[in-house]
Amino acid sequence: MIQLAVFSLLLLHCTHVCSFNLDELKNYIDSHQEDYVLTLRDWVAVESDSSDALKRDELMRMMKITENKFNDMKGHTNRFDIGNQELPNGQIIPLPVVVTASFGNDSNKATVCIYGHVDVQPARMEDGWDTEPYNLTEINGNLYGRGASDNKAPVLAWIHAVEAYQALDMDLPVNVKFIIEGMEETGSNGLDELISKQKDDFFSDVDYIIISDCGWLSRKPALTYGTRGNCYFFAEVEGPKQDLHSGVYGGSVFEPMIDLIGLLDTLIDSSGHILIPGINEAVAELTEEERKLYEAIEFDVENFKNKIGTNGLMYDTKEEILSHRWRYPSLSIHGIEGAFSASGSKTVIPAKVTAKFSIRQVPDMDPPTVEKQVTTYLNDMFAKRNTPNKLKVTMIIGAKPWLADVSDPLYVAGRRAVQKVFGVEPDLIREGGTIPVARTFQDVTGKSIIMLPIGGFDDGLHSQNEKMSRYNYIEGTKLFAAYLHEVSQINKS
Ligand SMILES: CC(C)C[C@H](NC(=O)CN)C(=O)O
Numbered sequence: 001m002i003q004l005a006v007f008s009l010l011l012l013h014c015t016h017v018c019s020f021n022l023d024e025l026k027n028y029i030d031s032h033q034e035d036y037v038l039t040l041r042d043w044v045a046v047e048s049d050s051s052d053a054l055k056r057d058e059l060m061r062m063m064k065i066t067e068n069k070f071n072d073m074k075g076h077t078n079r080f081d082i083g084n085q086e087l088p089n090g091q092i093i094p095l096p097v098v099v100t101a102s103f104g105n106d107s108n109k110a111t112v113c114i115y116g117h118v119d120v121q122p123a124r125m126e127d128g129w130d131t132e133p134y135n136l137t138e139i140n141g142n143l144y145g146r147g148a149s150d151n152k153a154p155v156l157a158w159i160h161a162v163e164a165y166q167a168l169d170m171d172l173p174v175n176v177k178f179i180i181e182g183m184e185e186t187g188s189n190g191l192d193e194l195i196s197k198q199k200d201d202f203f204s205d206v207d208y209i210i211i212s213d214c215g216w217l218s219r220k221p222a223l224t225y226g227t228r229g230n231c232y233f234f235a236e237v238e239g240p241k242q243d244l245h246s247g248v249y250g251g252s253v254f255e256p257m258i259d260l261i262g263l264l265d266t267l268i269d270s271s272g273h274i275l276i277p278g279i280n281e282a283v284a285e286l287t288e289e290e291r292k293l294y295e296a297i298e299f300d301v302e303n304f305k306n307k308i309g310t311n312g313l314m315y316d317t318k319e320e321i322l323s324h325r326w327r328y329p330s331l332s333i334h335g336i337e338g339a340f341s342a343s344g345s346k347t348v349i350p351a352k353v354t355a356k357f358s359i360r361q362v363p364d365m366d367p368p369t370v371e372k373q374v375t376t377y378l379n380d381m382f383a384k385r386n387t388p389n390k391l392k393v394t395m396i397i398g399a400k401p402w403l404a405d406v407s408d409p410l411y412v413a414g415r416r417a418v419q420k421v422f423g424v425e426p427d428l429i430r431e432g433g434t435i436p437v438a439r440t441f442q443d444v445t446g447k448s449i450i451m452l453p454i455g456g457f458d459d460g461l462h463s464q465n466e467k468m469s470r471y472n473y474i475e476g477t478k479l480f481a482a483y484l485h486e487v488s489q490i491n492k493s
Contacts (some may be wrong), residue, residue: 025481041136043152044145050119070101077101082190096182104175111175113206116155117184120147121462128464148468149459154212161480173488187397188436214431215455223414224451225404226430229361232397236354239389244349254387266381278373284363294319326430333357367398399436410450413486421479
């Protein structure tokens with residue numbers, strides 16, 4: 001009698017925990033898309049700009065919202081204090097906590113760890129946005145807002161994928177862990193140390209790491225197997241003790257801005273060749289196999305050019321353009337702090353100016369070596385100017401490149417999931433941008449990593465009018481739901 005009762009109870013339980021059914025998950029996701037857009041709206045409304053010390057409270061609030069979301073989903077959450085940040089002016093401010101969450105701890109299942117970030121790049125209406133950057137606005141199926149694609153919608157898509165399993169009482173095919181940070185856009189300060197400290201704790205049962213902080217190359221879904229690193233520099237030239245009138249003093253003083261512009265002009269030539277000795281020499285040779293990969297990718301150079309809105313590109317062929325975006329270093333000059341930049345015509349000689357530039361890193365470049373090469377070169381060039389002004393060069397980010405093996409089972413699972421949701425074979429691509437922590441995950445945990453993007457190729461990351469299309473957000477959520485199942489099938493066939 002007792003046995004019968006236990007059996008009935010078990011049966012009752014089994015009718016509640018359903019097994020995987022992708023169509024049900026897809027239907028559920030479709031019918032909840034308005035809720036997902038509303039949540040994205042709430043998240044975009046938080047000005048979690050990690051580069052602006054004045055927005056640090058907003059960033060802290062964003063981390064709290066993220067933690068609350070995981071708590072609402074009954075995840076096992078944790079918040080890690082990762083210390084303080086020293087700003088270039090010497091000011092010390094707290095770093096935002098890193099939030100982790102775990103769903104399930106069944107030792108018979110594989111465990112995936114999803115990494116994402118909820119901080120954003122700066123955005124102001126005056127930069128040329130057509131809509132308020134922190135007010136998610138839908139136009140023609142596109143959801144415009146700062147951080148929509150980078151990286152709030154992809155983080156939410158993973159959350160919604162787990163929520164869909166939960167709502168349908170469907171057993172999660174794998175244990176799912178999240179690690180969400182708030183400093184990615186300034187180089188993931190403090191995260192490397194946390195990962196090393198948590199190697200035998202939070203990461204001890206993690207089998208695979210998934211990152212969805214990148215985009216497709218075209219309208220076709222993609223799997224990303226490489227990212228460039230980034231060495232970001234400040235070059236400060238300091239002269240007179242205060243700004244000067246150019247009519248009164250011009251012609252008699254060495255102007256910091258003229259020194260700085262002269263210095264910047266020695267970094268790169270007009271054909272994109274980096275002039276700092278040692279940089280190009282460190283780049284790994286392009287292999288025949290790699291060249292063939294680029295050849296096989298569908299990529300319309302003319303469309304790329306038109307989307308950017310430029311009259312010409314530095315290279316003509318698809319292979320050249322892709323390899324220079326993905327596997328060669330590039331040097332970009334981002335801005336000059338202290339320079340007069342408002343509208344109008346102030347006739348000032350700025351007393352202190354700081355240039356911001358960065359060099360994207362590729363195998364086999366090494367950030368500490370690059371730091372020395374750049375500092376030595378700029379100091380040598382500055383010495384040649386015979387100026388009494390002072391130069392200070394600081395490398396504020398030193399992120400390494402990352403490269404994965406596309407034959408890894410994680411990529412096979414990725415191809416299957418893309419097939420099941422989009423009905424096509426994904427492109428295998430690299431990314432010119434940087435996920436600073438990708439290489440740390442690889443080096444510290446030794447686990448396989450996949451980058452599974454859902455962002456569009458034209459999302460305007462870091463730029464005006466950043467967007468995530470509703471299609472990519474919703475189909476991306478389905479992709480993630482399908483991928484959890486595909487990962488659970490690794491080693492089973
Ligand atoms: C080190 C950079 C600031 C990192 C940044 N990463 C991303 O945009 C990824 N979403 C980059 O500029 O590549």
